[in-house]
Amino acid sequence: MVDRTEEIEIRLLLEAMFQKYHFDFRGYAMASLKRRLKRARDDLGFATTSAMQDRLLHDSAMLPKLLGYLTVQVSEMFRDPVYFRTIRERVVPHLRTYPSLKVWIAGCSTGEELYSFVILFREEGLEDRTLFYATDVNQDALTKAETGIYDLDRIKMFTENHRQSGGKSSLSDYYTAAYGRASFNRGLRQRVVFSDHSLVTDASFGEMHLISCRNVLIYFDKALQNRAVGLFKDSLARRAFLGIGAKESLRFTEYANAFAEFAKDERIYQKRSGA
Amino acid sequence: MGASAGALEVLSNLLPALPSDYRLPILIVVHLPPDKTSLFAELMRARCAIRVREAEDKEPIEPGVAYFAPPDYHLLVEQDKRLSLSDDEPVLFSRPSIDVLFDSAADAYGGGLIGVVLTGANSDGANGLKAVVEAGGVAVVQSPASAYAVAMPEAAIAACPDARVLPVNEIAAYLREVGAR
Numbered sequence: 001m002v003d004r005t006e007e008i009e010i011r012l013l014l015e016a017m018f019q020k021y022h023f024d025f026r027g028y029a030m031a032s033l034k035r036r037l038k039r040a041r042d043d044l045g046f047a048t049t050s051a052m053q054d055r056l057l058h059d060s061a062m063l064p065k066l067l068g069y070l071t072v073q074v075s076e077m078f079r080d081p082v083y084f085r086t087i088r089e090r091v092v093p094h095l096r097t098y099p100s101l102k103v104w105i106a107g108c109s110t111g112e113e114l115y116s117f118v119i120l121f122r123e124e125g126l127e128d129r130t131l132f133y134a135t136d137v138n139q140d141a142l143t144k145a146e147t148g149i150y151d152l153d154r155i156k157m158f159t160e161n162h163r164q165s166g167g168k169s170s171l172s173d174y175y176t177a178a179y180g181r182a183s184f185n186r187g188l189r190q191r192v193v194f195s196d197h198s199l200v201t202d203a204s205f206g207e208m209h210l211i212s213c214r215n216v217l218i219y220f221d222k223a224l225q226n227r228a229v230g231l232f233k234d235s236l237a238r239r240a241f242l243g244i245g246a247k248e249s250l251r252f253t254e255y256a257n258a259f260a261e262f263a264k265d266e267r268i269y270q271k272r273s274g275a
Numbered sequence: 276m277g278a279s280a281g282a283l284e285v286l287s288n289l290l291p292a293l294p295s296d297y298r299l300p301i302l303i304v305v306h307l308p309p310d311k312t313s314l315f316a317e318l319m320r321a322r323c324a325i326r327v328r329e330a331e332d333k334e335p336i337e338p339g340v341a342y343f344a345p346p347d348y349h350l351l352v353e354q355d356k357r358l359s360l361s362d363d364e365p366v367l368f369s370r371p372s373i374d375v376l377f378d379s380a381a382d383a384y385g386g387g388l389i390g391v392v393l394t395g396a397n398s399d400g401a402n403g404l405k406a407v408v409e410a411g412g413v414a415v416v417q418s419p420a421s422a423y424a425v426a427m428p429e430a431a432i433a434a435c436p437d438a439r440v441l442p443v444n445e446i447a448a449y450l451r452e453v454g455a456r
Binding site for chain 2: 007029030031032034035036073074215217218219221222225245246247248249251252
């Protein structure tokens with residue numbers, strides 16, 4: 001028989017985290033959550049999830065630690081180069097027709113995707129008229145994104161991805177390498193607003209022309225996916241664009257009909273006129 | 276079902292042996308280089324009577340369909356029998372990982388699950404198969420003698436000594452039988 005004790009403990013821990021700290025993971029998909037919390041438990045040396053919950057309630061230093069396990073994903077710059085190539089070749093021509101642009105990188109984690117967009121927009125001559133919003137629930141990840149420093153051994157892959165995305169400049173133009181790290185230039189952050197924002201509990205904050213939210217929705221259950229996609233719909237200007245992860249889909253959400261498949265394989269959608 | 280080195284050949288013998296009115300869903304992890312596009316589902320689709328596709332996130336699991344984990348994502352099963360994907364870090368250098376699929380499927384299906392570990396050159400699947408057995412499910416392992424690579428079946432047998440160890444044609448016969456009931 002399958003023992004449900006652990007699942008009960010997880011739900012109680014999530015409830016504790018929400019009631020005490022207002023971080024709401026109750027709508028996260030259970031299967032991955034369970035793996036992540038098991039890792040936290042093993043690494044942090046707790047015998048049970050309940051013991052971890054006890055510590056979380058009585059020691060706020062536990063919160064950032066647990067958030068690290070629950071939220072941070074390592075991404076790549078220009079991950080899935082064909083996604084960025086499609087943005088460049090098919091979405092950018094639409095964006096050029098606007099005098100000013102707003103782009104939201106939702107769930108930006110440690111910033112790899114954000115910098116990819118800023119560099120792409122600079123190459124296409126759109127950076128000066130664009131405001132980028134980079135948001136995440138995890139403050140530590142946001143701080144890293146804002147710092148823009150990555151291990152040098154990842155740069156080779158970033159560079160290759162950038163080239164495959166149709167990059168018109170050299171990635172090395174944008175960072176300084178020292179002590180095994182690549183530090184991305186401050187200038188790339190001039191047009192970026194970093195902000196902590198939760199797709200679970202926070203509201204829409206403006207009319208975007210492009211939202212990119214990749215490999216975030218897969219961690220949500222169906223109800224929460226509906227909320228997040230609804231939030232994106234409400235945050236997009238008329239006929240604006242939404243890009244999601246290569247294996248994500250709007251098909252099983254309530255808002256499938258509010259979007260047209262703009263580039264099907266690359267998972268880039270366009271909000272329908274009446275939606 | 277999980278397979279690694281030698282997966283194409285063994286799956287080419289297994290999946291086409293299942294009839295179009297097959298009643299069980301089949302979830303499959305195959306280790307592939309991350310940059311490979313979803314070759315397996317397409318290759319298999321043409322040869323199989325059952326429906327074959329690549330798993331999509333939050334898709335409800337349907338009987339008679341074989342779902343392949345997409346390259347570079349873990350495939351998991353939720354309690355409500357929907358599929359989930361994740362890009363959490365690789366487990367035993369593998370993403371998708373057989374252990375991740377088996378663990379979550381054991382949670383969701385308990386005793387109503389058959390875990391099948393096929394040919395492969397690492398030990399992925401052994402821990403997952405153990406979880407399947409502990410939840411009351413059935414463990415099936417390809418006999419090392421019939422496997423292209425023996426490490427994965429051997430690790431699975433070591434973790435689950437009571438597993439049914441069968442050559443591919445008998446695994447196919449077994450799956451046909453349980454899926455026809």
